[in-house]
Amino acid sequence: MPTVNDTARHGTTVLRASRLFDGETASPVDNPVVILEGTTIAGIGCAADLRHGETVVDFPGATLIPGLIDPHVHLAFDASSDPVKSLAERDDDAVVAAMRIAATTALRAGITTIRDLGDRDFLSLALRGAADLPTIVAAGPPLTTVEGHCHFLGGEVAHRPAELRAAVRAHVERGVDVVKIMASGGTMTPGSLQEQTQFDREALRAAVSEAHRHGIPVTAHAHGHRAVLDAIEAGVDGVEHVTFWATEGVDTPGRELVERIVSQRVALGATAGVLPRTDSVMPAPVSQRMPAIIANFAALYAAGAVIVAGTDAGIGPYKPHDVLPYAQDRLAAFGMDPVTILRSMTSVAAGVCGLGHRKGRLRAGYDADVVVVQGDPIADLAALHRVVAVYSRGTRVDPGSRTTA
Ligand SMILES: [Zn+2]
Known part of the structure; x- marks a missing residue:
């Protein structure tokens, strides 16, 4: 010692x-x-x-x-049983204080870089560069439809290409490192369904082309098959979740979609990593679908897709901000060997975060x-x-x- x-x-x-x-x-x-x-x-x-x-x-x-790299966290969600409510009850100063604690929790576990894929009111941007925190790559509030998934973070946009272009420009002007867009619904938002799309392909394409015009990558939150396909067609750089969520169970991506994901080198954030604690379990609709979700990821991995853990840390007690090391079990279930898992959490994740030249x-x-x-x-x-x-x-x-x- x-x-x-x-x-x-x-x-x-x-x-x-x-x-x-x-x-x-x-x-x-x-x-x-x-x-x-x-x-x-x-x-x-x-x-x-x-x-x-x-x-x-x-x-x-x-x-x-x-240093380990988690390409999908939410510093503004406090990993409590109702992080949306906790966030709503906090003013900006209290949110920033909680975000600092979350980032410190990650750092102490060896997670020296995090990509925040959804904060409130761009609060994560000011935390970048703090000497006592991990390196932070920030998306600001995710772009979402009016009353769509995570609308309460402040990223609502009217469903028209021109509005999406303007919203992306506004994010770029604020100084975001990446744009996150909600291509499908999600679990955390009442009235929003994972299997349904939010933006159509034309709107997604407008957001992606505007971001790329400014040299900023785009990653899409997409659960349902259609949302994943639309995001890939729109030219996104990454897709988060990729569960192929259906009303009943889970769809299987066709060979053509798998080939496009692989050939376009789209980074898939697997939302991997949960605490193996019995009092801290993921919601039943997720755990019931998990074997089929794992089977899809195993097929994507076997086909050569780029896969990172992207834990979604912060969204519940089973996903604290230092959960990334626990993602090893899920990545192993996809068929990755230990060296591939270590690469995925380090050099591959660095590339996904746009930091492959120094992290x-x-x-x-x-x-x-x-x-x-x-x-x-x-x-x-x-x-x-x-x-x-x-x-x-x-x-x-x-x-x-x-x-x-
Ligand atoms: Zn997320």
């Missing part, structure tokens, strides 16, 4: 552990050192490269991995986001629950307490 001051005089920290997973390479590096300089990884080497007198933080028996890999020049887990996650992914230390842009995070199962 480290006994020395973590940050040496010249702002350099050297981490030494038993092995390293770089976010990509299947075989781990043995006896690595990672040199952190300020907020960046200055270099990766082996113990023999150490210079005399350098201060080393030792983690015997542990593995260094890139998700342990590599010189990348952000110094490093998680130290006890054991070897490639041999035993449960190591993701044994976080020993977290470095976020070079700063060691106060461990605090974590949500456990």
